Amino acid sequence: MKNITLLIVSAILSLGFAFGQNEIIQPEGYTNPIIPGFHPDPSVCRIGNDYYLVTSSFEYFPGIPIFHSKDLINWEQIGHCLTRNSQLNLSNTAIWSGVWAPTLRYHKGTFYMITTNVTNGGNFYVSATKPEGPWSDPIWVDNESFDPSLFFDDDGKVYYTRRGKKGIVQAEIDLTTGKLLTPLKMINPGYLSPDTEGPHLYKMKGWYYLLTAEGGTRALHMVNIGRSKSPWGPFEACPKNPILAQHYNYQTIRSTGHADLFEAHDGSWWMVFLATRHYNYDAMSYIGRETFLVPVKWINGWPEVDADVTNELKVKSKTLPRMPVANLPVRDEFDQSQLNFYWNFLRNPIEGSWSLTEKPGSLVLHGNKNSLNDIAAPAWVGRRQEDVNCTIETKISFTAEKENEEAGLTIYQNFQHHYEFLITRRAGSQVLVIRKTIGDLTCETITVPLKNQQVYLKIQGDKDKYVFSYSVDGLKYENVGTANPQYLGTEIASSFTGVYFAMYSTGNGSECTNKASFDYFGYKGLDKDL
Numbered sequence: 001m002k003n004i005t006l007l008i009v010s011a012i013l014s015l016g017f018a019f020g021q022n023e024i025i026q027p028e029g030y031t032n033p034i035i036p037g038f039h040p041d042p043s044v045c046r047i048g049n050d051y052y053l054v055t056s057s058f059e060y061f062p063g064i065p066i067f068h069s070k071d072l073i074n075w076e077q078i079g080h081c082l083t084r085n086s087q088l089n090l091s092n093t094a095i096w097s098g099v100w101a102p103t104l105r106y107h108k109g110t111f112y113m114i115t116t117n118v119t120n121g122g123n124f125y126v127s128a129t130k131p132e133g134p135w136s137d138p139i140w141v142d143n144e145s146f147d148p149s150l151f152f153d154d155d156g157k158v159y160y161t162r163r164g165k166k167g168i169v170q171a172e173i174d175l176t177t178g179k180l181l182t183p184l185k186m187i188n189p190g191y192l193s194p195d196t197e198g199p200h201l202y203k204m205k206g207w208y209y210l211l212t213a214e215g216g217t218r219a220l221h222m223v224n225i226g227r228s229k230s231p232w233g234p235f236e237a238c239p240k241n242p243i244l245a246q247h248y249n250y251q252t253i254r255s256t257g258h259a260d261l262f263e264a265h266d267g268s269w270w271m272v273f274l275a276t277r278h279y280n281y282d283a284m285s286y287i288g289r290e291t292f293l294v295p296v297k298w299i300n301g302w303p304e305v306d307a308d309v310t311n312e313l314k315v316k317s318k319t320l321p322r323m324p325v326a327n328l329p330v331r332d333e334f335d336q337s338q339l340n341f342y343w344n345f346l347r348n349p350i351e352g353s354w355s356l357t358e359k360p361g362s363l364v365l366h367g368n369k370n371s372l373n374d375i376a377a378p379a380w381v382g383r384r385q386e387d388v389n390c391t392i393e394t395k396i397s398f399t400a401e402k403e404n405e406e407a408g409l410t411i412y413q414n415f416q417h418h419y420e421f422l423i424t425r426r427a428g429s430q431v432l433v434i435r436k437t438i439g440d441l442t443c444e445t446i447t448v449p450l451k452n453q454q455v456y457l458k459i460q461g462d463k464d465k466y467v468f469s470y471s472v473d474g475l476k477y478e479n480v481g482t483a484n485p486q487y488l489g490t491e492i493a494s495s496f497t498g499v500y501f502a503m504y505s506t507g508n509g510s511e512c513t514n515k516a517s518f519d520y521f522g523y524k525g526l527d528k529d530l
Contacts, residue, residue, distance in 0.1 A: 028316060028317060028318050028319065029314065029315055029316045029317060029319070030073045030293070030315050030317070030319055031313055031314055031315070032253070032275075032292045032293060032313050032314075032315060033275070033277070033290035033291055033292050033313075034072070034073055034075060034272075034291055034292065034293045035053070035055070035067060035075050035290065035291035036287070036290050036386040036387065036525075036527070037287060037288065037290060037384030037385060037386035037498060038287065038288030038289065038290070038384050038385075038497050038498025038499070038500075039055040039056075039065070039274075039288075039289075039290055039291045039384075040055060040056050040217075040258065040274040040288065040289035040290070040291075040496065041055055041056040041100065041101040041102065041198070041258050041274055041289075042054070042055050042258075042259075042260060042272040042273065042274065042291040043055075043102055043103045043104045043200075043260045043272075044104065044260050044262050044272050045104045045105050045106045045111070045262070046262055046263070046264070046265065047106055048265065049070060049265045050068065050069075050070065051068070051069045051070070051072060051264075052066060052067065052068055052104060052106075052111070052131045053066070053067045053068075053069070053075065053104070053272065053291070054066050054067075054081060054102045054104045054113055055102070055291060056099060056100050056101055056102060056115075056496075057080075057082075057098065057099050057344075058093075058097065058098035058099060058100070058496060058497050059090055059093040059094070059097060059098040059346065059347055059497070060090075060098070060344040060345065060346065060347075060497075060500075061082075061088060061090055061344060061345045061346075061347060061348050061349065062080035062082055062083040062088070062344070062345075063080060063081065063082030063083075063087070063088045063090075063098075063099045064080055064081035064082050064099060064102050064113060064115060065077055065079075065080055065341070066078055066079055066080060066081055066104075066113075066131055066132070068131065069323075069325075070320075070323035071319065071320040071321060071322050071323045072264065072270060072293060072319065072320055073293070073319055073320075073322060074322065074323060074324055074325045075325065076325035076326065077341040077342060078131060078132045078341070079131075079132040079133050079341060080133075080341070081102070081113045081126055081128075081133070081135045082099065082126070082135070083133065083134075083135070084137075085348055086137050087126060087135070087137055087138055088117065088348070089117065089119075089120040089121070089348070090119070090120070090347040090348050090377075091119075091120065091347070091348065092119060092120075092375060093119045093120075093347055093375070094119075094375045094414075094415065095414050095415075095416075095493075095494060095495050095496075096118070096494075096495075096496055097118050097119040098117070098118060098119060099115055099116065099117055099118075100115065100116045100118055100146050100147065101115060101116065101146060101147045101148075101197075101198060101258070102114065102115035103115070103148065103149040103150060103200065103260075105150050105151075105152065107152045107158075109129060110127050110128070110129055111127060111128050111129070111130075111131055112125055112126075112127050112150055112175070113125060113126055113127075113128075113135070114141075114148045114149065114150050114160075115148065116146040116147070116148060118146060121138070121140060121143060122140065122141070122142055122143020122144070123140070123141040123142055123143065123145075123146070123148045123162065124138035124139060124140045124141060124178075125138070125139055125141070125148075125150070125175075125178070126138055126139075139175075139177070139178040140178055141160060141173070141178045141180070142180075144164070144165070145162055145163045145164055145165065145169075146162065146163055146197070147162050147163040147197045147198045147199065147213075148160060148161070148162040149161045149162065149199055149200050149201065150173075150175075151200075151201035151202070151203075151231070153203065153231065154203070157172055158172065158173050158174075158175055159171070159172060159173070159201060159231055160172070160173035160180065161187075161199045161200075161201050161210075162199065163196065163197040163198070163199070164184065164186055166186065166189060166194070167186045167187075167188055167189035167190055167194070167196060168186065168187055168188040168189075168190075168196055168197075168199045168210065168212060169184045169185060169186050169187065170184065170185055170187045170201075170231070170232070171183060171184045171185065185232065187210070187231075187232055187233040187234075187235070188210055188212065188226065188233060188234075188235050190212070190214055190224075191212065191214065191224035191225075191226055191235075191237045191238075191241050192214055192215070192222070192224055192237075192241055192242065193214040193215045193220075193222075195214055195215055195216050196212050196213070196214045196224075197212065197213050197214070197258075198211075198212060198213035198257070198258045198259075199211065199212050200212075200259075200260055200261065201231060202261060203231075205301075206229070207227045207228070207229065207301070208227065208228050208229070208230065208231045208235075209225055209226070209227045209261075209303075210225065210226050210227070210228070210233070210235045211223065211224075211225045211259060211260075211261055212224050212225070213257045213258040213259065214242070214257075215257070217255060217257060217258065217274075217289070217496065218255055218491070219246060219249065219254060219255060220246075221245070221246065221255045221256060221257030221258070221274075222241075222242035222244060222245035222246075222256070222257055223242055223243055223244035223245070223256070223257055223258075223259045223271075223273060224237070224238065224241040224242050224243065225237075225238045225241065225243055225261075225302070225303060226238060226241075227301070227302075238302045238303075239302070240302065240304060243302075243303060243304060243305055244256055244257070244259060244271065244273060244294070244305050244310065245257075246275075246310075247307055247310075247311065248311075249281070250281045251278075251311050252277060252278055252279065252311070252312065252313060253275045253276070253277065253278075253292070253310055253311060253312070253313065254275065254276050254278055254285070255274070255275055255276045255285070255289065256273055256274070256275045256292070256310055257273060257274060257275075258273060258274045259271045259272060259273035259274075260272050260273075261296065261303060264320060265320075266320060268295065268318075268320075269295070269296040269297070269298060269303065270293060270294065270295055270296055271293070271294050271296050271303075271305065272291055272292065272293055273291075273292050273294065274289040274290065274291065274292070275289065275290065275292045275310070276288070276289055276290070276490075277290065277313070277388070279388065279463045280463075282486075283463065283486070283489075284485075284486045284488075284489020284490065284491050284492060285489055285490050285491065285498075286385075286413065286485050286486065286488040286489045286490065286493075286498065286499050287384075287385055287386070287388065287498050287499055288384075288490060288495075288496075288497055288498015288499065289490075289496070289498070290498075292310075293315075294306075294309050294310060294315070295309065295315075295317045295318075328340075328342065330522060330523065330524050331520055331521070331522040331523075332520060332521045332522075332523075333361060333519075333520050334356055334361060334362055334363045334518070334519075334520065334521075335360070335361050336356070337356065337357075338356070339356070339381070342383045342384070343381055343382070343383055344381075344382055344383065344384075344500070345377070345380060345381060345382075346377060346378060346380040346382065346412075346502070347376065347377040348377055349377055349379075349380075350368055350370075350377050350379070352366060353365065353366050353368055353377070353378075353379040354366070354379060354381060358515070359517050361519065362517045362518060362519050363381060363503065363517070363518045363521070364515050364516070364517050364518075365379040365380075365381070365407065365503060365504065365505040365515065365516045365517075365518070366379055366505065366511075366512060366515050366516075367379050367405060367406075367407060367504075367505030367506045367507045367511065367512030367515075367516065368506065368507060368511055368512070369506075369507055369508070369509050369510050369511060370506060371506045371508045371509070372410060372412065372415065372418055372420070372437075372504065372506065373415055373416070373437065374415065375415055378504055378505075378506050379504060379505045379506065379512075379516075380410075380412075380502050380503070380504040381502060381503050381504075382410075382412060382500035382501060382502025382503070382504075383500065383501060383502075383521075383523065384498060384499070384500055384501075385411075385461070385498065385499040385500065385501055386525050386527075387461075387525030387526055387527040388461065388462060388463050388527055389461065389462050389463075389525070389526040389527055390460075390461050390523065390524060390525045390526060390527075391458065391459070391460045391461070391522070391523075391524045391526075392409070392458070392459050392461075392501045392521070392522060392523050392524075393456065393457065393458040393459070393521075393522045394409065394456070394457055394503060394518050394519070394520060394521045394522070395454065395455075395456050395457075395474065395518070395519040395520060396408060396423065396454070396455060396456075396457060396503075396516060396517065396518055396519075397453055397454045397516070397517040397519070398423050398453060398505070398514065398515075398516040398517070399430065399453045399514050400423060400424045400425040400430060400512075400513075400514070401425070401513040401514060402425060402507075402510075402513065403424065403425045403426060404507055404508040404509060404510065405424065405425065405506075405507050405508070405512045405513060405514070406420075406422045406423060406424035406433075406505070406506060406508065407422065407423055407503075407504065407505035407506075407512070407516035408420055408421050408422030408423050408457060408503075408504070408516075409421045409422070409457050409459060409501065409502070409503060409504075410422075410500075410501075410502050410504050411459065411466060411483070411485075411488065411499060411500075411501060412499065412500045412501075412502055413488040413490070413493045413495055413497065413498070413499055413500075414493055414495045414497065416437065416438075416439055416440075416493065417437065417438055417439070417487065417488050417492070417493040417495070418437050418488070419434070419435070419436050419437070419466065419483045419488070420433070420434070420435040420436075420437075421433075421434055421457050421459060421468050421470075422435065423450065423455065426447060429449060429450075430449075430450045430451075430453070431447050431448060431449055431450055432446075432447070432448040432449075432450050432455065432470055432480070433446065433447050433448075434446045434468055434480065434481045434483070436483055436487075438487045438492075445481055446468075446480050446481045448470070448480055451472075452472055454472075455470055455471070455472060456470060456471040456472070456473075456474045456477070457469075457470055458470070458471070458477055459501070461485065463485070464484075464485075465482045465483065465484060465485065466482060466483045466484075466485060467479055467481075467482050468480055468481045468482065468483070485499070501523065503516075503518050503521065
């Protein structure tokens with residue numbers, strides 16, 4: 001008995017030491033996606049034992065979220081690359097627009113993030129000496145296409161590579177000015193498909209490798225690679241292309257593609273890529289394209305990925321020692337001077353449309369004329385849906401003086417596909433409404449009379465439905481309706497983004513008479529607990 005006690009104490013002390021060092025050695029394996037929710041087009045760079053990752057943000061502001069990790073599994077958002085209107089103009093940004101496909105690179109003490117503002121300006125890059133910023137104002141390159149990348153060669157030359165009209169094009173670039181030093185030259189027409197994009201150039205053991213995404217960003221998406229002794233090609237195609245692809249139309253992980261390849265500090269190789277999660281054959285990807293991770297082996301000078309690894313969310317693989325990060329708060333009390341990094345605005349927010357100081361401990365929204373159906377900037381603050389199984393809730397105080405005024409929660413895919421749980425006025429009385437917009441069809445499915453200007457709203461989600469409920473005291477909730485998440489699927493909504501849960505207020509054509517006050521916002525994701 002004494003020996004057993006000593007063993008238990010020793011184990012506890014060992015765990016304590018591990019926690020004290022902020023390092024936990026866990027069994028082999030991890031769960032994809034490593035960054036859940038709408039986080040497509042990942043790009044990674046490593047500095048020593050630190051890893052930094054960026055993803056696309058499309059019509060949402062601030063733009064290009066940036067994450068940090070020590071172990072490639074646990075990631076913490078540390079900011080955004082584009083936080084100022086001078087960096088990111090999202091006016092008139094609709095579906096398939098905004099900021100696409102960033103590439104993150106590091107050279108001689110400076111981070112570079114290059115991307116495309118598809119709607120306003122074209123290809124540009126910003127730089128920073130610290131990944132959390134501040135980042136510089138944009139240096140513009142050109143605007144003919146998208147998916148730009150940078151490569152720093154050993155001889156000091158810098159190459160600018162992007163999608164062209166008929167393949168992948170490349171030129172030398174002067175990073176101080178953004179001027180191209182050589183004419184753009186097509187270096188690859190596509191390995192297996194002329195629909196080629198997302199190029200990244202690498203150099204290893206005297207070979208230049210050109211990694212590309214091909215086949216479009218749906219079911220035929222794939223990752224191919226080739227190599228050459230020159231950065232200009234021609235590139236010999238890998239005999240096992242595609243090295244990453246969706247293999248079956250019924251598998252859980254689909255639309256795999258747009259990858260970035262890198263070496264970890266322990267010598268292992270990895271690839272981050274985008275993909276979508278599906279829980280049955282017909283399920284839509286309403287959460288959007290997320291960031292996944294897969295181990296890579298080099299065999300006969302080519303990178304290889306085990307196809308079975310990309311078929312399941314649970315990955316059996318040796319990983320770096322785990323270095324946990326702080327968990328995001330389940331409930332945001334809005335008691336800080338700035339919004340947490342996971343919050344976004346829909347396009348550039350209008351000055352005065354939101355405040356954390358007007359009513360301390362609350363988020364206050366002043367509804368403007370812009371509605372959720374407009375390609376504009378309503379009073380709107382949202383965060384990504386990261387889990388299929390989740391619950392959100394808030395307490396809202398709002399009085400609608402006119403029938404066009406409203407405030408509440410929205411489940412938002414884009415301006416043509418969204419659901420609302422809102423407070424408004426109907427026939428002179430304050431009411432709670434569930435409204436659904438799918439394409440050019442809009443309907444109100446429930447109207448509940450309200451006696452108080454304060455009400456608690458809750459939405460519970462799973463793979464089959466969203467359930468709407470409300471409470472007047474925050475204790476006893478009454479279910480009042482449901483909505484189908486599949487109609488917000490990106491395949492139906494013709495969207496490259498994913499669902500956001502947002503608080504909003506709008507006058508639907510005019511300014512709201514009263515402000516909407518949100519005392520807190522709770523988000524609880526359950527996917528990792530399943």
